[in-house]
Amino acid sequence: MTTLRDLSRHLGLSVTQVSRALNNHADVSADTRERVHRVARELGYQPNVSARRLVTGRSGMLGLVLPGIPAEAENAMFVQIVGTLSQHLARMGRPFVLHIADPAEDVLDAYRRLTASGAIDGFVLLDPEIRDRRVAFLRTADVPFVIHGRIEEPHDYPFYDIDNRGVAERLTGLLTAAGHRRIAFLNGPKRRTYAVSRLHGYRAALARAGVAEEAGLHRFGPMTEGEGLLAGVALWGEGGPRPTAVVCGNSRLAAGLLRAFDALGLRVPRDVSVVVHDDELPGVRPQAFDPPLTATWSPLALGWPHLAQILAAAVDGAALPALQVQGEVGLVERASVRSVS
Amino acid sequence: MTTLRDLSRHLGLSVTQVSRALNNHADVSADTRERVHRVARELGYQPNVSARRLVTGRSGMLGLVLPGIPAEAENAMFVQIVGTLSQHLARMGRPFVLHIADPAEDVLDAYRRLTASGAIDGFVLLDPEIRDRRVAFLRTADVPFVIHGRIEEPHDYPFYDIDNRGVAERLTGLLTAAGHRRIAFLNGPKRRTYAVSRLHGYRAALARAGVAEEAGLHRFGPMTEGEGLLAGVALWGEGGPRPTAVVCGNSRLAAGLLRAFDALGLRVPRDVSVVVHDDELPGVRPQAFDPPLTATWSPLALGWPHLAQILAAAVDGAALPALQVQGEVGLVERASVRSVS
């Protein structure tokens, strides 16, 4: 292994100056800098991360901690996340540590160990919750992180997110504009912040249209095909409130819902109008449904590179506004909404 | 962050002695050792990995390098591998680095960087090839590794593998014992070592039964459903050699093959006898085929924990025979072989 001292001997310079040259500090002549870089390349010099970390307090490693091996249904998403993060971080020369915790232990212990030992100096946080314990811990430990999504205000932390409130407001607004007044909303899990934001958006759209919110039409729940099916039967089956339109939180819910409609003999959009938010989940596309569904549209896949870039910038000490990215949301109108004037 | 010096002050001991106590060295009294451990726990001491690595030359981190984001069909397997490795290594207190290389660059560069910078001190190697460049590099760089599978002899390196030669010999032997003499073999990719071992096993079984190998009945190829289908049409379609039995390298190949048989109007085992090696790939189970297939049987999933354990032992300097594990292979006879006496 070539060290700084090796380089300094080769060049007839002090170790100090070689270090400063390699790190592009100001007080080294252009000529020297060039020579140092060249010789470093020739000798295949790689700075020793441990030594660097020891003095700077940073290892350059970034990490993702998951509470356990993902469930079968999440496989494709897991590969997308982990693959994209690792690949992007690799391009920036930053090793990516994937820590899959023992389901039996508290994830916080994993964060504690990884940060205290100095192994990792920044984390990507997925699936943030309302009062997220990980965020609380990393904040007190003063360890950089980036959240996929947001937590409660104030938003004084790095994140990548979309405008979830706006998404729900837009989708609901499409339905009120078409004259619907009894609109169901199949939302995500109650603990998840985006679901709460979307609820606000749903309510805002209803209020704007002068529609009173009807109890039972908004449902928190897991965003799975099974849940969509159950919700469909509960809302449109025997004794259900039978709303005339519905907003689906994602396309898995929509898929389940359409199967319920099929069983109940309901047709879209004749009997029920359906709109959906499309994350471009692998394997379920709203345009492939029958009928194709009107949808807001923002691929989750677009977020991962941002997370990598933001986190890298965060550990390098970048300031806040640059570390907050809000993804674009598109809208595609298809044939799943009927006007009821 | 609590350091060794903090502990030493608290305990009235030298840093040296604290270090030796924590690492359970011989020359520290049982009493002292106990006190040190207790105080360390109380103060939440975590050894600084960078400092440790700097002096020992080891970081404790183990890694897996992949050439790119896996293809859709490999998702489930990827999750299984990465999840199991990370989880098992986490239990041993060893951070797991997943490096997904840029497909544009040479993977060897990734290994070079990760080892030279001292970030990682051991690798899991998947999908070994005949003259594997990664193995060559890691050997010269004197970096520990463990191979899932084996390369050419001599087998003087850590590995987890099954007896691939034996698998092919056993499966082929079942067919010769049932009186078959024209036996096809849908094998894996030519560059892969296990495929070569299996070819040897196939030939050994034929020789033992006094059967001459017929050209064109053995096929190297990717182990996909598509390849099974193509092979089926090529071997049993118009102008094909129409063997009376076939050995499938895995259940994906078998699935494709059975679809070809279906299209060609062939029935198993009436027209063709089929045996398969079952890795327990997620999603394709030979017992669920029609008819259920006779199979040798060795879940790939059993290998990942071994790889984690072997690699951890290898970087700790364990000696060879203990680092070579051969997985068990079972055999389940089902209704897919017909005797042709």
Added chain:
DNA sequence: CCTATCGTCCAAAACGTTTCGGATCAACGA
């Protein structure tokens, strides 16, 4: 001519750990 300033350089300290080479002391056998 003297002092400031600037550009370029360097020696030494520091980071937290492990390890080498002893030091100390009590117990023991000769």
Added chain:
DNA sequence: TCGTTGATCCGAAACGTTTTGGACGATAGG
């Protein structure tokens, strides 16, 4: 009584890097 041995301890060096606090000339300004 005197080495010997063994158990337990410690100081100091080392690992490779960054950073601090200056040194040294050369140039410019007064």
